[in-house]
Structure formats: C-alpha cells, structure tokens
Amino acid sequence: MNIQEPTIRDAVDAVDAVKNAIRSIQDGAGSDPIYTYLYLVATVLFILGLKRLSKVRTARSGNQLAGAGMLLAIVTALAETPHVSGWMIAVGLIIGGIGGGFLARWVQMTQMPEMVAAFNGLGGGASMFVGMAFLAKTDPGGMSMAQAVTVPLSLLIGAATLTGSGVAYFKLGGKKFKHPLSGGARHVAHGAIVLLIILCSVWLAQAESGASMAMAAIGIALLSGTLGVLLVFPIGGADMPVVVALLNSYSGIAAAASGFVIDNLLLVVAGALVGASGLILTRIMCKAMNRSLGNVLLGGIGDDALAEDAREYKNIKETSADEVAMLFDGATSVIIVPGYGLAVAQAQHVTRELGEELEKRDVQVRYAIHPVAGRMPGHMNVLLAEADVPYDRLFELEKINGDFSNTDVVLVLGANDVVNPAAREDTDSPIYGMPILDVDFAQTVVVVKRSLSPGYAGIRNPLFDKDNTLMFFADAKAALQEMVTEVKEL
Amino acid sequence: MIGIAFEVTFFVFIIAGLVGLEIITKVPPTLHTPLMSGSNAISGVTIVGAIALLRSDFGWGGLFLGLIALIFATVNVVGGFMVTDRMLAMFGTKKKKTSS
Numbered sequence: 001m002n003i004q005e006p007t008i009r010d011a012v013d014a015v016d017a018v019k020n021a022i023r024s025i026q027d028g029a030g031s032d033p034i035y036t037y038l039y040l041v042a043t044v045l046f047i048l049g050l051k052r053l054s055k056v057r058t059a060r061s062g063n064q065l066a067g068a069g070m071l072l073a074i075v076t077a078l079a080e081t082p083h084v085s086g087w088m089i090a091v092g093l094i095i096g097g098i099g100g101g102f103l104a105r106w107v108q109m110t111q112m113p114e115m116v117a118a119f120n121g122l123g124g125g126a127s128m129f130v131g132m133a134f135l136a137k138t139d140p141g142g143m144s145m146a147q148a149v150t151v152p153l154s155l156l157i158g159a160a161t162l163t164g165s166g167v168a169y170f171k172l173g174g175k176k177f178k179h180p181l182s183g184g185a186r187h188v189a190h191g192a193i194v195l196l197i198i199l200c201s202v203w204l205a206q207a208e209s210g211a212s213m214a215m216a217a218i219g220i221a222l223l224s225g226t227l228g229v230l231l232v233f234p235i236g237g238a239d240m241p242v243v244v245a246l247l248n249s250y251s252g253i254a255a256a257a258s259g260f261v262i263d264n265l266l267l268v269v270a271g272a273l274v275g276a277s278g279l280i281l282t283r284i285m286c287k288a289m290n291r292s293l294g295n296v297l298l299g300g301i302g303d304d305a306l307a308e309d310a311r312e313y314k315n316i317k318e319t320s321a322d323e324v325a326m327l328f329d330g331a332t333s334v335i336i337v338p339g340y341g342l343a344v345a346q347a348q349h350v351t352r353e354l355g356e357e358l359e360k361r362d363v364q365v366r367y368a369i370h371p372v373a374g375r376m377p378g379h380m381n382v383l384l385a386e387a388d389v390p391y392d393r394l395f396e397l398e399k400i401n402g403d404f405s406n407t408d409v410v411l412v413l414g415a416n417d418v419v420n421p422a423a424r425e426d427t428d429s430p431i432y433g434m435p436i437l438d439v440d441f442a443q444t445v446v447v448v449k450r451s452l453s454p455g456y457a458g459i460r461n462p463l464f465d466k467d468n469t470l471m472f473f474a475d476a477k478a479a480l481q482e483m484v485t486e487v488k489e490l
Numbered sequence: 491m492i493g494i495a496f497e498v499t500f501f502v503f504i505i506a507g508l509v510g511l512e513i514i515t516k517v518p519p520t521l522h523t524p525l526m527s528g529s530n531a532i533s534g535v536t537i538v539g540a541i542a543l544l545r546s547d548f549g550w551g552g553l554f555l556g557l558i559a560l561i562f563a564t565v566n567v568v569g570g571f572m573v574t575d576r577m578l579a580m581f582g583t584k585k586k587k588t589s590s
Contacts, residue, residue: 096564
C-alpha cells in the first residue's frame with residue numbers, strides 16, 4: 001500500500017472544510033431546534049387565533065392571540081438570525097410600527113376598505129422584497145431546482161398583489177380605470193406577459209452574473225406588477241368586495257411563497273391559513289352576488305358602456321324631510337337599508353339617532369344588511385357597530401327578506417344595486433339572478449341618493465320608477481339630519 | 491429552519507390550507523371585515539423572512555431590500571392587529587349595551 005504524502009491541496013481542502021462547517025453553524029444549519037419549537041408555538045397561536053376570529057364572542061381574544069403569536073415569531077426570528085443587523089432592525093421596526101400604529105389609530109371606519117386594500121398590498125410587497133433580498137445574497141446559479149421555481153413565484157405573487165391592491169385602493173376611492181385592451185386581445189396580452197415572466201424565470205435560474213440575475217428579477221417584478229394592474233382594471237365597481245377578499249387571499253399565498261424561499265414553515269403555514277380564509281370570504285361574496293369567481297375576474301359589470309341608458313327614468317317622485325317624517329309618524333315598522341352612500345356621507349351616527357327617535361315613538365326599527373352592501377365584506381356591520389347600533393337590530397338578507405311586504409316604510413340610504421329589482425325581473429340585466437333585498441314590496445320606499453346617476457356599478461335601477469318609491473335627493477347625512485329634526489317636531 | 495426538502499414544505503402548505511378551510515367555515519357577516527384585516531395582519535408574518543435576511547454580513551443591496559421588506563411587513567403587522575382590535579372593541583361595547 002502506498003500512503004500518499006499530504007499535499008498543499010489537501011491542506012487547503014481541510015481548511016475549507018472547517019471554514020464551511022463554521023459557516024454552516026453561523027448560518028443556522030443545524031441550529032438549535034428550540035427555534036423550530038418556538039415557531040411551532042407561534043403557528044398554533046395563529047391557528048387558534050384565526051379559529052376564534054370567526055366567532056363573534058371570541059373574535060377579540062382571537063385577534064389578540066394571533067398578535068401574541070406574531071410577537072413570539074418576531075422575537076424568535078431575532079434570536080435565531082446570526083449577525084442580525086441591530087440598527088437596521090430597529091429602523092425598520094420603528095418606522096413600520098409608528099406608521100402602522102398611526103394608520104390603525106386614526107383611519108376613519110368609513111375608510112376601512114381602502115385601508116384593508118393597502119395592507120393587502122403591503123403584505124404582497126413585503127413578500128416580493130424578501131424574494132429580492134434573498135436573491136441579492138445568492139450566488140449566480142446557486143439556486144436549487146425548487147428555489148428556481150419558488151423564488152420567481154414569490155416575486156410574481158408578491159408584485160401582482162402589491163400593484164393589484166394599489167389599483168383596488170384607488171378604485172375604492174372612486175377612481176375609474178379602463179383596461180387599454182378589450183375582448184380577446186386582453187387575454188392574449190395577459191398570456192404574453194405570463195410567458196415573458198416564465199422566460200425571465202429561466203434566465204434567472206441560469207444567469208451567470210449577479211447583474212443579469214438582478215435584471216431577470218427586476219424583469220419578473222415589473223412584468224408581474226403590470227399583470228396585477230391589468231387584472232384588476234376591468235373589474236366592476238359592484239364587484240369590489242370580491243376583489244378585496246381575493247387580494248386578501250393572495251397576500252397570504254405571497255407570505256407562504258416567501259416561506260418556501262427562505263425555508264420557514266411558520267410562513268408557509270400562516271400564509272396558507274390566510275390564503276384559505278381569504279378564499280372562503282371570496283366564495284361568500286360570490287355567492288351573495290350569484291356570480292362565479294371567473295365571471296367576476298373577467299370583469300364587465302361596471303364597464304362604462306352599461307351606464308348609457310341609466311338616466312332614463314319616467315316616474316320619479318321627489319320627497320322632502322317633512323313628508324318623510326309624516327310617513328314615519330303613521331308607521332309601525334321601518335326597515336333601514338344602508339349602502340355605500342352611508343359610508344361616503346359618514347352618516348352612521350345620525351342614522352342611529354334617527355333610529356332611536358323612531359323607537360321612542362314606538363316604531364319598530366330594523367336594519368337590513370346585504371352581504372355585498374358597501375365595498376368590502378362586512379363594511380356596513382363595521383360602520384353601524386361604530387355608531388353603537390345594537391347588534392340585534394341588524395338582519396341578514398335571508399332573515400328579513402320575507403318581512404318587507406308587511407313593512408310600512410323602507411329607508412334606503414345610499415344603496416343601489418343591492419335593492420335593484422332588475423336582478424329579480426329583468427333577464428337581460430347584468431345583475432340578473434343576484435339575491436337582492438326586496439324593498440319594493442314595502443308600502444313605501446324612500447330612497448336617499450345624491451342624484452339619479454347610475455352609481456358605482458352603472459346599472460339602471462327600475463326601483464326609482466316604481467309607484468311606491470319616493471326619491472330624496474341629498475347627501476345621506478344632510479338628509480338624515482333634516483329627518484331627525486322633523487321627526488322631533490312631530 | 492434551513493434545508494427543508496421542497497416536498498416536505500409543500501406537504502405542510504397543503505395541509506395548512508385544508509386546516510384553514512376547516513376552521514373558518516361559517517363566518518357571520520359582522521366578522522367579515524375583522525376576519526379580513528386580522529388574517530391580513532397574520533400574513534404580515536413575512537416580517538420573519540425580512541429579519542432572517544437582515545444580516546450585517548450580507549451585502550448592502552440585500553440589506554436595503556430586506557429593510558424595505560421589514561418596513562412593509564411591520565406596517566402590515568402593527569396596523570393590521572391594532573385596527574382589528576379597534577373594530578372588535580366596538581362590537582364589544584355594543585354587545586354589553588344590548589344585554590343590559
């Protein structure tokens with residue numbers, strides 16, 4: 001046997017092996033399993049929190065439980081990460097904490113849809129930047145097979161959620177956008193963008209220099225961002241609750257995608273949970289409008305073309321506050337139907353005031369809440385809760401719809417599509433088949449609306465033309481204040 | 491947690507998604523908004539990913555990107571949990587009033 005003399009080469013290899021071993025310990029490979037257990041506790045807190053969040057009695061503690069889980073996760077991450085850049089963490093946490101706290105404390109409840117949309121976008125954006133930061137410390141060609149798929153996916157979902165939520169934010173604020181393309185060309189364009197994203201992903205995996213990796217990653221992010229914008233552009237105003245719920249789901253999927261990239265099961269589980277809860281809300285919203293998700297995403301309702309004949313009404317009867325007060329005086333039951341107009345006018349407090357005045361006069365007052373009233377799932381419930389309207393006065397569509405026929409006065413406050421009888425009667429209407437509140441079955445319907453404009457969805461509403469409908473053209477808050485004054489003088 | 495096989499992560503992802511679908515079945519409409527903003531705050535868990543990448547021995551480019559990710563995720567987490575609590579507190583006071 002010939003034992004070889006140790007060469008310099010062997011010595012270098014040995015030193016490298018030791019270096020690698022030290023590095024892998026520093027990197028956390030084979031790190032203390034305690035961190036994994038702590039993440040497990042955080043995950044369990046998330047699951048329990050989310051479960052409690054879906055029941056009225058336990059919701060608040062559920063949110064706090066999930067918050068505690070998040071705190072644990074953050075502390076664990078700080079402890080686990082070697083060489084963590086202390087001052088950068090401090091800067092990020094302070095800026096983000098003050099910003100987030102300020103928004104949460106001062107946002108108007110009427111502004112909640114925009115707030116939720118913005119936060120969905122931030123979640124997506126964070127995932128995109130995590131993906132990018134991961135790439136910045138990865139050597140060219142250093143990605144595994146799985147990472148070559150999950151990194152581009154995290155950039156795609158993150159960027160599309162960020163820009164899609166941005167468009168949703170402005171749409172919720174009342175801005176209208178038009179997709180630059182229509183019909184088949186739209187699908188061809190979207191398909192082409194997806195193809196380019198795939199090409200950039202292949203380029204990213206095979207890039208031989210840091211510069212071309214950066215270019216490929218930026219390419220994926222820009223293309224995905226464009227896709228997010230284009231996908232939300234054509235979605236109609238009436239469909240915004242669906243979009244907000246769907247983007248909520250995407251923000252979860254984006255977090256899970258980051259979890260795949262940095263190999264963290266906490267992110268994967270939490271992201272999957274949020275993805276699932278967003279999906280459930282999306283399904284509830286679609287069901288409330290009798291539409292399929294695909295139908296909503298393809299857009300249509302709310303496109304400008306539909307709004308053309310919206311101003312043609314023949315039998316409009318205007319009313320005034322004293323006449324409405326007289327109607328209330330002779331009524332024994334009143335149902336209030338709130339819609340987005342209530343939110344815009346910030347009329348939730350004066351609505352409760354009117355309700356209380358009527359109850360003092362032995363009028364039964366109830367609130368009928370359509371699941372897609374407003375522009376976000378549960379929008380009206382939040383507003384009325386803020387104004388201290390008792391929870392037991394609020395009724396869901398199925399519970400109250402049979403009662404309209406024996407109700408004296410229905411007061412529609414800035415709601416439009418959810419009380420549009422065309423959904424029941426007109427097979428040509430774009431909203432035909434959507435479950436609506438049958439307010440037109442009541443003795444008298446008073447519609448408070450600023451004008452006869454077709455509203456957010458741009459659909460003509462034959463309710464305004466009915467013989468038992470009176471129109472009160474005013475801002476909801478001003479109209480209600482007048483009504484309260486008149487009712488007090490009765 | 492470094493070096494988990496892709497198929498294991500995928501396995502966990504699918505199971506977690508199914509768990510999510512199971513635990514949130516019937517949501518009363520009152521809770522649609524708080525569930526959305528609360529779950530959105532949970533999706534800010536990306537903050538853990540941002541922290542893991544903010545290492546002083548990484549290059550400036552990565553640190554800068556990680557810092558942006560950290561700020562985004564922190565706004566998401568802090569704002570999300572706080573605003574959800576604010577909403578649910580309103581539901582709470584109202585419940586007391588009706589029961590009294």
